[in-house]
Amino acid sequence: MARTQPDAAYGMFIGMGGYDQGAAARRITVPLRAINGDIYPTDVAAIRKVKADFDAVIMKHMGHYPMLERPVEFDRLVGEVVRALTGGRQAAAGAPGD
DSSP: OTTSOHHHHHHHHHHTTTOOHHHHHHTOOSOOEEEEESSSOOOHHHHHHHSTTOEEEEETTOOSOHHHHSHHHHHHHHHHHHHHHHTTOOOOTTOTTO
C-alpha cells in the first residue's frame, strides 16, 4: 500500500463515494464474520441492522492489521471461526488453502 501512487489512491477513494455497502452486504448469502482489533471499534449492532447474522471476534490491543501484527493468534482465531461455521468438519484434502 505504501507504494501506491497518490493519484491511484485518490481515484479509489473517490470511486467509493457512491458505493452502497449496505446493499452489497444484504446480497451476501453466507454468514458474515470479522476478526477485528479493538483500537478501531466494530459497531456490531449497526452491522447487524444490515446483516442480522453478523458476528465479530475482537482482538484486544490490536490495530487495523491483526493478520500482520499477531499472525499466530489471528490464524488460530480464523480456525475457530471456520470450525464454528462448519460444525468442526475439516476441509477436503486439496481444497483451496491447502
